[in-house]
Structure formats: structure tokens, C-alpha cells
Amino acid sequence: xxxxxxxxxxxxxxxxxxxxxxxxxxxxxxxxxxxxxxxxxxxxxxxxxxxxxxxxxxxxxxxxxxxxxxxxxxxxxxxxxxxxxxxxxxxxxxxxxxxxxxxxxxxxxxxxxxxxxxxxxxxxxxxxxxxxxxxxxxxxxxxxxxxxxxxxxxxxxxxxxxxxxxxxxxxxxxxxxxxxxxxxxxxxxxxxxxxxxxxxxxxxxxxxxxxxxxxxxxxxxxxxxxxxxxxxxxxxxxxxxxxxxxxxxxxxxxxxxx
Numbered sequence: 001x002x003x004x005x006x007x008x009x010x011x012x013x014x015x016x017x018x019x020x021x022x023x024x025x026x027x028x029x030x031x032x033x034x035x036x037x038x039x040x041x042x043x044x045x046x047x048x049x050x051x052x053x054x055x056x057x058x059x060x061x062x063x064x065x066x067x068x069x070x071x072x073x074x075x076x077x078x079x080x081x082x083x084x085x086x087x088x089x090x091x092x093x094x095x096x097x098x099x100x101x102x103x104x105x106x107x108x109x110x111x112x113x114x115x116x117x118x119x120x121x122x123x124x125x126x127x128x129x130x131x132x133x134x135x136x137x138x139x140x141x142x143x144x145x146x147x148x149x150x151x152x153x154x155x156x157x158x159x160x161x162x163x164x165x166x167x168x169x170x171x172x173x174x175x176x177x178x179x180x181x182x183x184x185x186x187x188x189x190x191x192x193x194x195x196x197x198x199x200x201x202x203x204x205x206x207x208x209x210x211x212x213x214x215x216x217x218x219x220x221x222x223x224x225x226x227x228x229x230x231x232x233x234x235x236x237x238x239x240x241x242x243x244x245x246x247x248x249x250x251x252x253x254x255x256x257x258x
Contacts (some may be wrong), residue, residue, distance in 0.1 A: 065122035
């Protein structure tokens with residue numbers, strides 16, 4: 001089956017016609033959206049195998065409904081070495097029956113069904129990978145170009161078996177020169193723990209009582225002495241007066257007798 005002709009904008013904003021790629025194998029992979037987990041995994045896998053695709057004289061084209069600006073950011077973030085096409089208003093996806101209803105967490109919506117076409121040098125469709133699993137997809141496409149459909153099936157089976165033994169890690173964004181020059185952040189020093197302050201010891205109550213008792217006794221004795229002294233003074237005066245009065249009486253009696 002001959003693949004339908006198209007002319008679409010690339011990530012540079014320039015148009016690209018499929019007819020301009022005659023004589024080479026074209027890997028045209030449809031993906032739903034830039035910079036989402038599955039689409040990033042798939043695109044980075046094609047990036048990593050890109051030198052081998054060049055050796056097979058194949059052109060890789062990614063295509064989604066995202067605009068030119070979105071493609072530019074996605075391509076720069078992950079250092080993708082191949083062209084991304086803009087399927088404006090998902091027109092080509094609809095023409096091929098790839099604009100379908102999807103469901104995620106109970107929500108229904110319309111989106112692109114992940115599919116890859118292998119278009120031969122003559123413009124004929126050589127193979128279609130439907131409902132693509134992004135993990136390991138680049139390996140099975142490479143296997144098809146080298147050995148056909150059976151080789152692609154074997155590559156898929158081998159990848160799935162290896163995936164069961166070890167989980168596939170998410171691809172990391174390509175590091176830019178500016179990021180590579182940045183020094184690694186040193187872990188901050190933890191502040192030294194301050195020794196806990198010991199509470200000041202309060203003087204024992206018993207000790208204060210012992211030290212205060214002698215003072216109280218001295219004060220009591222002094223008070224008694226003052227009282228006793230004050231009480232003795234008026235008594236002495238009375239005695240003196242009585243003695244004077246007695247001596248005066250005696251003197252009077254003596255005069256009267258004479």
C-alpha cells in the first residue's frame with residue numbers, strides 16, 4: 001500500500017514533503033504529545049540508536065499534533081538528532097485512522113494512537129507497528145530494517161524478557177555544556193549542637209533554717225535585755241523617792257521632840 005503524500009512543517013518551521021525522501025527508508029512514528037513519559041522514552045530510544053539508523057540509510061521522523069515551538073523545546077531538552085513534524089489539527093492522524101477515543105482514570109478523550117510506519121524507498125508502506133509499546137520499540141524497528149518482521153518479533157520478545165528481570169529506567173535530559181560546567185553542590189554543614197544548660201541549684205531550705213536560727217536567738221535576747229533595762233529604771237526612782245520621804249519624816253519628828 002502506498003503511503004499518502006504529505007507536506008508538513010518541521011521543528012524549524014520549514015515545510016517537508018514525503019516525496020523529497022524517495023530512495024530512502026523512512027521511519028515515521030506517531031506519538032501523542034511532546035515531553036510526556038511514554039513519548040520521551042520512545043524518542044530518546046530512537047536518539048540513542050540514531051547512528052545505527054544512519055548506517056541502514058533510514059530517516060527518522062517523529063510526528064504529533066504539537067506546534068513548532070513545542071517541538072523545538074522538546075528536541076532541545078533531550079538533544080534529539082532527527083526531525084519532528086507538526087500534524088496540525090491532527091489531520092494526517094485522522095486520515096490514517098489514528099485519532100481515536102482514549103480512556104485514562106475513568107476520563108474519555110480523543111488522542112493519537114501510538115503507531116509507527118516503515119515507508120520504503122519507493123514510497124510503499126513496508127510495515128506498520130500498531131499500538132506501540134514505547135519501551136524497546138526502537139530496537140524492534142532497527143531489527144525490522146536489518147532482518148524483516150521475524151527479526152522485529154524476536155527483538156521484541158528479547159526486550160520484554162529482559163524487562164521482566166530489570167525495570168527500564170526513565171531517560172534523563174541531555175546535559176548542555178552550561179550544565180556540565182556548573183560545579184556540584186556541596187552538602188551544607190550541619191550546625192553543631194549547643195550543650196544543654198544545666199539548671200542552677202537552689203539552696204536547700206534546711207540550710208537556710210540552720211543559719212537563721214542563731215540570728216533569731218540573738219535578736220530575742222537583745223529584745224529581752226532592752227525590756228528588762230527599761231523596767232528597772234522606774235523601780236530605782238521610786239526607791240530613791242521613798243528613801244528621801246522617810247528621811248524627811250525622821251527629821252521632822254526629831255525637831256518636834258526638841
